[in-house]
Amino acid sequence: MGRYVARRLLQMIPVFIGTTLLIFLMVHSLPGDPVRAMWGDKAADPAQIEQLRHSFGLDKPLWQQYVDYMKGLFQGDFGQTFGGRPVWDEVSEAFPVSVRLAVVALLIEIVLGIGLGAWAGLKAGKAADTGVLIFTLVVISIPVFVLGYFAQTIFANQLGWVTPNVQDSEDITQLVLPGFVLALLSMAYVARLTRTTFAENLRADYMRTAVAKGLPRRRVVGVHLLRNSLIPVVTYLGADFGTLFGGAVVTEGIFNVQGVGNLLYKALSQREGSTITGVVTIFVLVFLVLNLIIDLLYAVLDPRIRYA
Template sequence: MGRYVARRLLQMIPVFIGTTLLIFLMIRGLPGDPIRALWGDKIPDPSQLAALRHQFGLDKPLWQQYLDYMGGLFKGDFGVTVAGRPVSEQMSQAFPVTIRLTIMAMIFEMVIGLALGVWTGMRRGGAADSFVLVLTLLVISTPVFVLGYIFRQVFATWLGWVTPTVQNSTDIAQLVLPAIVLGSLSLAYVARLSRTTVAENQRADYMRTAMAKGLPRRRIVVNHLLRNSLIPVVTFLGTDFGALMGGAVVTEGIFNIQGVGGALYQALIRREGTTMVGIVTILVLIYLAMSLIIDLLYAVLDPRIRYA
């Protein structure tokens, strides 16, 4: 197991370098000059413009800018914005909010999605199964921003259960509705995926053997059926964690949440490439870490899987 983990960590190095290089080049290639934007409609002094570009290293070749960025990154320095604010300080305020929102959305989709999937999978072909299939298909077909505005209109404007926008991003109670909106699409996929795997495994030979032995139904479902059906669901949930953090831009915009989405959007408007690269770099690291954790969980769920 230790050798497998070490090999996976080594494989992550070229993936991380290649991904960050691609992102760095794409963001640097965006139109607009963040230094020139500091003057607004006024004509800047060419000497001041050149001095600021030299200060932020924008007068260097792209390859040298990337090497300087990676060198600072390994020291824990994500650079500074054109306004002089450290990017790490900005991310330290934005990421905890988005992580909190993402965890709440993950809990929502795991609990409700797995419950619906197991329930309908064991009653495949019934009225409840058909209803859940239609409902999840409807959720999948609805864009997140439409779903967000519908939920806000119903639960905030009509029913008055919550405020239309989040007043305090650190208040967990105010993040419940945005978390439900953020996790709804993934919940639909989890429900359909777990339903399919449960229905398939229910007809497997080991299930018939367990029932023939007279084992309690609850033990059969939990220890045999559910455990063997979770592998594809865990794969989806692991990759979905990073996707939810990156996809929280729309949800955070609808509910005015001051998280990674808002910080990334503001950085894009101001063409602050350092902030965008820093945020995306952390998201890449989260994807890589979740991928490794998922692979290790396979051996926990299925004893037949072993890593030499």
């Protein structure tokens, strides 16, 4: 196990360098001058523009900018915003908010997605199965921003159960509605994936053996069926937890959640390359760590899996 973890950590290094390079090149290939855009429609002094470009290192060759960025990154320096504030300070304030929102969404996704999928899988071919498949198909077909405004109108404006916008991101109860909207699409995929794996494993030989041995149905379903069916679901959930951060851009905008998604949207609108690159670099690190944790969880779910 130790050698496997060490090998995976070494594999993360070229992946991390390659992804950050790609992100850096994509951000800096956007048309327009981000420094000139700070003045909007107003006239700007060319000398001031050149001075700011020099202070942010934008007058250097692109490869030199990337090398300087990576040097600072390994020293914990994510650069500075155009306002002169460290990018890490911006991220450190917004990141915990997005983590709480993503955790709420993931819990909803796990409980509802696996619950509905397991119920449909055990009732394969029956009315309950058909109802779950139709419901998840409808959810998948509706864009996230439509679901967000619909939920905001019904539960906040008409029923008055929650506030339309999040007033305090520290209050976990105010994140339930945006977390539910954020989780809906992934919950539908989890339900369909769980339903498929349950229906397939119900016909497996080990299931017939467990039933023939006279084991209680609760043990057959809860131990043998559930653990083997969750392997592909856990793979999806682990990758989706990182995806929830990126998907939060729309949800955080609708519900005024001051998280990483909101920060990324503002940085994109203002063409702040250092902020965009810093935020997406955090996303890359989250994905890499989560993929490693998922691989290690396989052995917990299925003892037959061993790591060479």
